[in-house]
Amino acid sequence: MNTRALRITLVIETAPAQMGGEAHTLAQLSEGLRRRGHRVEIVRTRHCDEAMRAGPELLLCRSWRLPGYPALQWGAVSMHTLTRRWRRQRPDVLYIATEGPLGLSALRAARRLGIAVVSGYHANVPRVCDQLRLGALVRVLTHYLRWFHRRSAATLVPSVSLSLALQRRGFEHVSVLDRGVDAQLFNPSRRSQALRERWGLGAKDIAVLHVGRLLPEKNLALLAPCWHALQHQSAQRRLRLVIVGDGSYRATLQRQLPDALFCGAQTGEALAEHYASGDLFLFPSLHETFGNVVLEAMASGLAVVAYDQAAAAQHVSPGHSGALAMPGDHRAFIEAACWLLEDSETLRRVRLNARQHASRQSWPAVVEQFESYLLAACHQSARAPLAAGAALAIKPGSPTPRG
Structure with a gap:
């Protein structure tokens, strides 16, 4: 006290x-x-x-x-x-x-x-x-x-x-x-198959998420080449890119990613449900002083791909609870995302470890x-x-x- x-x-x-x-x-x-x-x-x-x-x-x-x-x-x-x-x-x-x-x-x-x-x-x-x-x-x-x-x-x-x-x-x-992070709100138990079905995904398909304000300084131009690389690697699996958030860069992203699903800004339990219904989380920002979404995604049981700085540097253990790239190395970022989807067991293990770590914060x-x-x-x-x-x-x- x-x-x-x-x-x-x-x-x-x-x-x-x-x-x-x-x-x-x-x-x-x-x-x-x-x-x-x-x-x-x-x-x-x-x-x-x-x-x-x-x-x-x-x-x-x-x-x-x-x-x-x-x-x-x-x-x-x-x-x-x-x-x-x-x-x-x-x-x-x-x-x-x-x-x-x-x-x-x-x-x-x-x-x-x-x-x-x-x-x-x-x-x-x-x-x-x-x-x-x-x-x-x-x-x-x-x-x-x-x-x-x-x-x-x-x-x-x-x-x-x-x-x-x-x-x-x-x-x-x-x-x-x-x-x-509120590990009770952001929790894998909020995973919704009904929401995933609205995204056009079955139980074993992969939802790739990005959550945040859609602004030019967030390095969101990297989402398109990363998404295309994931699609090419996983041609035999059904993937869906889901973008949660809003901002001035949204129209540009919609032109770059015409097959992505844009859900707009979400809050509270709706946001938690969107997180938990995903599998892989892409966070390409290069200038965050922290990045709360990293912990929220980890607490929701997602495998995070980010640059080795701020929240990711403090909370993501590379290869254990996520995947990191050196800041500014776009190719390494894309390779890290592709590595997580190479093997379903790797993705499952990383997601479990991410949740375990975030629940203690x-x-x-x-x-x-x-x-x-x-x-x-x-x-x-x-x-x-x-x-x-x-x-x-x-x-x-x-x-x-x-x-």
Whole structure:
């Protein structure tokens, strides 16, 4: 049990409707913290169909999308609005998950009020800049992010590789906060033969899945050559490519893959059923800082093919619970996928091992670790005024007080 109930504010520039990795993770953390007895306030952007509103546990802010990059949403709220709100009901600690205008306003208000701050680093800045053709801004943005995160007690990242990369760039107080998976929701028991029949598959046929937002930066152009290679290798077996998700790249994929089945965005039990009804999971992304879908697919009993980075590097044991390729080696990625379909016994064994590993990655353990970072930040913040007071009481050059 925690030693102290906290009043915690979580700040993120993503609405639940986007439900990318950051929003999904924050939803799990907030619910877990509430179960552990903490008071949790959410400050986030609103979705287009949500009304502006504020209450003791939720503050919705205006938002806009970055031109040319619709997946990125920024929030707008003044520092003075947050300062007034937090003077009336002061949080013990803030967790700022994003570094945009909303995150910056929250950071400035927290520093003005002396509130402890923990931050999260999720964005792959060089990749985003490449996508926007703003490579010249990488140095400027890296400098800003380093400045931002130095003003928090700890910067939490989802993988060891990202932690090392940030430390090489001069980031300080970087710690890893892993990700969990709901192994009861994402479970092989949700496999649906009725759904597979709608996909045109029998019990022994193979469903090849991809789940995620369909965006150009996700390296989805690799799906077409990989799918064609799988079809060529498995000409005697019935295969079906099933793509779950939506986004600006969907129309391009539909032209490249006219025989694929596009199911749109799915959530909750419907998403879990889609996962469990598949067999092989293709995850070609090259710039994820984690990739929650990897753990969800493994928990659902799928054999994952991915690049050796982020979540896949941490959770996939090559040849045992999945197949990995060196980042950027497209041919090796395709060969890894084909290897998994060479032999039905290999595929069965890998799927069982994937489920066994993922079922041990629980959210409660992650929430407890997150709680420990927040408590440590509070203790550090409480000690700081005492140290500052002692420094003021005995100024350099003043006479030493006598007993």
